[in-house]
Structure formats: structure tokens, C-alpha cells
Amino acid sequence: MDFASTSSRCCFGHQRTPCSRFTRSTAQLMHALPVASTRCRSRSAARCQAQKQGAAPTESATSSSDGDRAWADWEDEPNLPPSETVFRPELGDGHDAEPGDAGYLADTIRANPEEAEAEARALRAARSGNSLEEEVAYLVGVQLKGGNMTQRRDTAALAAYSIEESLEELGRLATTAGLKVAGQLQQQLEAPDPRTYIGPGKLKELRSAMLASNANIAIFDDELSPRVARALQAALGEDVRLCDRTALILDIFSQRAASHEGKLQVQLAQSQYELPRLTRMWSHLERQAGGGGGGSGGKATRGMGEKQKEVDKRLLRTQIAGLKRQIEDVRRHRGAIRSRRTEGQVPVVALVGYTNAGKSSLLNRLTGAGALAEDKLFATLDPTTRKLELPAGTEALLSDTVGFIQKLPTQLVAAFRATLEEIKDAAVILHVVDVSHPNAAAQSASVMKVLQDLGVGDRALVTVWNKVDACSEPAMVQATARERESTCATSAATGEGIGELHEILEAQLAAMLQPVQCLVPYSQAELVGEVHRRGLILQEAFSAEGTLLQARVPVALAGRLQQWQLDSEDFQDRSLAAQELTAVAAGT
Ligand SMILES: Nc1nc2c(ncn2[C@@H]2O[C@H](COP(=O)(O)OP(=O)(O)OP(=O)(O)O)[C@@H](O)[C@H]2O)c(=O)[nH]1
Ligand SMILES: [Mg+2]
Numbered sequence: 058m059d060f061a062s063t064s065s066r067c068c069f070g071h072q073r074t075p076c077s078r079f080t081r082s083t084a085q086l087m088h089a090l091p092v093a094s095t096r097c098r099s100r101s102a103a104r105c106q107a108q109k110q111g112a113a114p115t116e117s118a119t120s121s122s123d124g125d126r127a128w129a130d131w132e133d134e135p136n137l138p139p140s141e142t143v144f145r146p147e148l149g150d151g152h153d154a155e156p157g158d159a160g161y162l163a164d165t166i167r168a169n170p171e172e173a174e175a176e177a178r179a180l181r182a183a184r185s186g187n188s189l190e191e192e193v194a195y196l197v198g199v200q201l202k203g204g205n206m207t208q209r210r211d212t213a214a215l216a217a218y219s220i221e222e223s224l225e226e227l228g229r230l231a232t233t234a235g236l237k238v239a240g241q242l243q244q245q246l247e248a249p250d251p252r253t254y255i256g257p258g259k260l261k262e263l264r265s266a267m268l269a270s271n272a273n274i275a276i277f278d279d280e281l282s283p284r285v286a287r288a289l290q291a292a293l294g295e296d297v298r299l300c301d302r303t304a305l306i307l308d309i310f311s312q313r314a315a316s317h318e319g320k321l322q323v324q325l326a327q328s329q330y331e332l333p334r335l336t337r338m339w340s341h342l343e344r345q346a347g348g349g350g351g352g353s354g355g356k357a358t359r360g361m362g363e364k365q366k367e368v369d370k371r372l373l374r375t376q377i378a379g380l381k382r383q384i385e386d387v388r389r390h391r392g393a394i395r396s397r398r399t400e401g402q403v404p405v406v407a408l409v410g411y412t413n414a415g416k417s418s419l420l421n422r423l424t425g426a427g428a429l430a431e432d433k434l435f436a437t438l439d440p441t442t443r444k445l446e447l448p449a450g451t452e453a454l455l456s457d458t459v460g461f462i463q464k465l466p467t468q469l470v471a472a473f474r475a476t477l478e479e480i481k482d483a484a485v486i487l488h489v490v491d492v493s494h495p496n497a498a499a500q501s502a503s504v505m506k507v508l509q510d511l512g513v514g515d516r517a518l519v520t521v522w523n524k525v526d527a528c529s530e531p532a533m534v535q536a537t538a539r540e541r542e543s544t545c546a547t548s549a550a551t552g553e554g555i556g557e558l559h560e561i562l563e564a565q566l567a568a569m570l571q572p573v574q575c576l577v578p579y580s581q582a583e584l585v586g587e588v589h590r591r592g593l594i595l596q597e598a599f600s601a602e603g604t605l606l607q608a609r610v611p612v613a614l615a616g617r618l619q620q621w622q623l624d625s626e627d628f629q630d631r632s633l634a635a636q637e638l639t640a641v642a643a644g645t
Pocket of ligand 1: 550
């Protein structure tokens with residue numbers, strides 16, 4: 058089964074297309090709307106006509122059977138809001154519909170989808186000056202009274218993100234996904250509204266702000282449950298596309314995954330996200346069945362919708378099982394490579410850190426790897442490993458990893474756990490922090506939390522304060538870093554502080570090596586070469602019997618040298634003799 062061709066779908070299940078949500082036109086979405094009743098069409102057409110002639114729309118035109126229908130669908134939902142507290146765009150919500158407002162737009166859309174869509178878009182574009190082709194997003198977040206959502210959920214990250222910071226990051230995610238951000242709206246609440254995430258008044262404000270700025274996508278800063286998403290969609294109208302932080306991150310990941318395993322992991326995460334959200338795709342069939350005014354085939358159509366939903370869920374479950382199997386195969390293969398690497402005892406140094414901290418830039422600076430580094434979130438998805446040669450001759454493998462982010466979607470945590478397992482093999486972890494970022498402390502705390510969760514909190518850790526060149530007082534930052542243990546301030550851009558990073562790394566790697574002093578026969582020249590590459594030579598002399606080596610080497614290598622091990626006294630005596638011999642030979 059070709060999963061690649063079937064699984065790239067819209068996260069909110071609007072329509073199964075093989076492309077990203079954001080590349081699909083609003084027109085496509087509108088064609089997926091329920092078919093309007095004849096009564097509604099004639100009213101809307103009249104209203105449309107009136108508008109064309111410059112007349113204000115009439116009161117009666119603001120209410121429609123479709124509006125009632127949509128409302129009824131909404132009320133069918135258990136635990137949904139009582140009618141008086143909710144913004145009902147189709148019913149005008151207490152104000153006369155104006156050209157460009159929700160009621161007007163909803164009616165004109167129903168009159169003639171193509172004509173109305175063109176008209177509505179042109180109207181909004183004229184009001185805001187945005188291009189007709191642009192995908193424009195509006196951001197929405199909730200600030201919990203007494204701390205934001207991140208703080209509540211994740212007590213470890215107490216230096217957490219304010220709503221402004223969280224929305225700023227959401228905006229960066231949106232631009233990374235190729236969207237334009239028109240504005241943002243936030244609300245202070247005791248808890249997010251269980252029905253519509255934000256309160257009814259704010260919802261109305263959001264709708265107006267989106268119309269005024271020609272925004273067509275509402276992005277919510279937290280993952281929306283399928284039920285809340287449905288309620289929001291009903292309130293905001295079908296011409297607004299809904300998205301949440303999780304869907305946005307999944308979309309970026311699906312655009313950027315390059316390796317076979319990366320693609321499989323993103324597809325799995327997307328499928329798992331979509332499974333509970335499939336309902337919406339077939340709801341139009343159910344609406345036809347329920348609201349057809351007693352037309353024939355109501356039950357049959359509802360049955361069709363249900364049946365199709367079940368078929369679809371079954372397909373998706375089969376696909377999820379298939380993806381899991383494929384990922385397991387790839388994982389086994391990678392595990393074999395990793396264990397070969399461990400047997401070789403080349404120490405692995407893993408670069409970890411918040412997204413955009415400069416991990417790939419540091420990999421390039423330290424190894425000349427030429428890895429992709431750009432000013433976008435999640436530039437790196439697939440781990441890259443390169444050989445690192447430190448000035449004293451010590452060798453290690455330097456691994457670049459996927460960046461972290463606050464509120465990392467649970468589906469992705471699970472999917473990328475395997476990728477992050479690279480970190481588990483690391484002898485040293487280089488935690489890269491963008492020290493020039495205003496939220497560096499909270500970002501650092503988020504990363505440390507993930508490291509704890511991965512069970513590598515006790516691993517040798519070097520903290521790298523990167524982008525020191527972008528700080529207003531770089532000298533002060535460098536001085537502070539020097540006062541801290543295993544910390545250095547660097548600039549991957551200018552090379553500043555890279556020498557200090559080399560020294561700290563050498564010391565860390567040396568601390569992990571085991572001391573040996575031995576006499577290795579000349580027949581074992583290869584082994585001596587390995588000691589040079591993988592260990593740290595403290596003393597070397599050449600006697601008549603072989604090479605005298607005092608060094609620090611990885612444990613496995615120390616085991617192989619065991620048979621030629623000398624005690625200290627013997628080693629010193631032989632070394633002196635060898636040095637004298639060398640001096641005589643050199644005639645000094
Ligand atoms: N001024 C400055 N910019 C830097 C430095 N290091 C990296 N950058 C820039 O920061 C941006 C992100 O760098 P990357 O190396 O891609 O960051 P990353 O941590 O690998 O990011 P992800 O792969 O997205 O997690 C790029 O535009 C880099 O040019 C630095 O030391 N100083
Ligand atoms: Mg990177």
C-alpha cells in the first residue's frame with residue numbers, strides 16, 4: 058500500500074487532498090459546503106441583489122433556514138453552549154448584517170457559491186488591501202489567570218511563556234508554514250472556554266477582526282478538541298479555516314521531512330491526529346439527511362454518512378498500523394547501526410536545543426558539515442551525524458537533532474522519540490541556547506524538561522550560549538558563561554568562543570576515558586593508531602620491544618590493551634630507558 062499518497066491530508070479533515078491545507082484555495086473549501094435549501098437561496102439572492110443596488114440588507118435576510126440548520130447541528134452536540142451565550146453569525150447575533158460581515162457572507166455564499174465567493178473575497182480584499190491569493194492567518198491565544206496554560210500543565214517550566222511570547226512563536230510557526238499573519242487576539246480566562254476555547258464575545262471580535270484584515274485562517278495556540286473545533290467552525294462560518302498549534306507544527310513537519318523515516322513518522326503523527334477528527338468530512342451528508350425538510354432518502358443519506366465515516370476510520374486505522382510496522386523496521390535497522398557505532402566506541406556528542414537556537418550552524422562551524430541552517434523553525438528534522446576532530450586530536454561523532462518547542466504535540470513527541478533516542482547514546486550533550494532570544498531562560502527550561510523525560514538528565518552536559526554576537530553586551534555574556542561550569546558563549550556565525558567550546562569538550566571527553574599505560578608490540582601498529590584517534594595521549598616513547606603509551610582511552614579500547622598493561626613503576630623505568638635510547642640514537 059502506498060501510504061505516501063494517501064496520508065497527506067488536511068489535519069481538520071475538511072477534505073482529503075494530497076496537499077498541505079495552506080496550499081488549498083478557499084474556493085475548494087467552499088465547494089465542500091452543504092448544499093443550500095431553495096428557500097435560503099432565494100433569500101440570499103434577493104439580499105445579494107439588494108446589496109448590488111446599494112441597499113442595506115433587510116433584517117429578514119439575516120436569518121435563514123440554513124442558519125437554523127447549522128445552529129440545530131450545533132445544538133445536537135452534547136455539552137455545547139446554551140444559545141444565548143453564543144455568537145451566531147448566521148442569525149446576525151443581534152446586529153444587522155453588513156456587507157462583509159458573517160451573516161451577509163454566509164448568505165451570499167449559499168446563494169451561488171462561485172459568484173458569492175468571488176464577491177465576498179473581493180469585498181474583503183478591497184477593505185484590507187491584501188492580495189486575493191494570500192493565505193492570511195489570525196492568531197488566537199488564552200492567557201490563564203494566574204499563569205498561562207504552559208505553566209499549569211508543566212510545572213517544571215515555571216519560568217514559562219507569557220501569552221505574548223507564545224503567540225509570537227505561533228506567528229513564527231505560521232510564517233514558517235508560508236502564511237501571512239494579519240493580527241492576534243488574546244483573552245484572559247480562568248480556563249479556556251470548554252465549548253469554544255474563547256468566550257462568545259471574543260469569538261465575535263475575532264470574526265470581525267478577521268473580516269477587517271481579510272484573514273481566512275484562524276490559528277489557535279493550543280490543541281483544539283474535535284468538538285471545540287466543530288463548535289468554532291460553526292460560529293466562525295465555513296469560509297474561515299481553523300487550525301491549531303498542533304496542526305500547524307504537523308504541517309511544517311510534513312513539508313520538511315526529508316528522510317524515509319522522517320516522512321513515516323510525520324504521516325503517523327498526522328494520521329493519529331486526524332482519526333478523532335474524521336467526522337467533519339462526512340457531516341454534510343448528515344446535514345442533508347436531517348435538514349432536507351422531509352425530503353426522501355433522509356435516513357439513507359444519514360446512513361451513507363455514517364457508513365463512509367466508518368469506512369474511512371477503518372482505512373485510517375489500517376494505515377496507522379502499517380506505518381507503525383514500517384517505522385519499527387526502520388528503527389531496528391537504525392538500532393543495528395547505532396550498536397555498531399557503540400561497539401566502535403567513538404564517543405557521540407549530541408547537539409540538542411530549542412528550535413532555531415543554532416544547532417545546525419554549530420555543527421557546520423565545528424565540522425564543516427554543510428548542513429541546512431536557516432532562520433526558520435524546524436529547519437532540521439532528520440538527525441545528521443558528522444565526524445568531529447578536536448584540536449588535540451580526539452575524535453567524536455557530532456549529531457544534530459530535531460529542535461524542541463514548548464507545547465510539542467504529543468503525537469510528535471511519540472513519533473520523534475525514536476529520533477531523539479540518538480541522544481540516549483550520547484556521551485556528551487551539547488545544549489545549544491539562543492542567548493540573544495528574550496525568552497532564552499524558558500526555552501532552556503523546556504529543553505531540560507525533555508532531556509529529563511528522555512532519561513538523560515544525568516549525562517555529561519555542556520551548555521552553549523550561542524548567538525552571543527547578537528547580544529547587546531556580548532562581553533558580559535561571555536564573562537558570565539565563564540563563571541559557570543561547562544558553559545561557554547559562542548557565535549556559530551563569527552566563530553567567537555569556538556576555541557573555548559573545543560577545550561570544554563576535550564575536557565569532558567577526556568574525563569570519560571580510562572587511563573592506561575602499556576607497552577604495545579610494533580606488530581600492533583593499528584591499535585596504536587586507534588589510541589591516537591580515540592583517546593588522549595599523555596606520554597609516548599619507543600622502546601626496543603614496542604611503543605610505550607600512557608593515555609586515556611574509551612573503556613572498550615582499554616580492554617583490548619589490557620594484555621600489554623604495565624604497572625606504574627615498570628612503565629616509568631621503561632620510559633626512561635626508551636628516552637635515553639632515543640637521545641643516544643639522536644646523538645644528543
Ligand atoms: N547572529 C547569529 N545568528 C546565528 C548564529 N547561529 C545560527 N544563527 C542563525 O540562526 C538561524 C537558525 O540557525 P540553525 O542553525 O538552522 O538553527 P537550528 O537550531 O539548527 O534550528 P532547527 O533546525 O530549526 O531546530 C539561522 O538563520 C542562522 O544563520 C549565531 O551565532 N549568530
Ligand atoms: Mg537545525
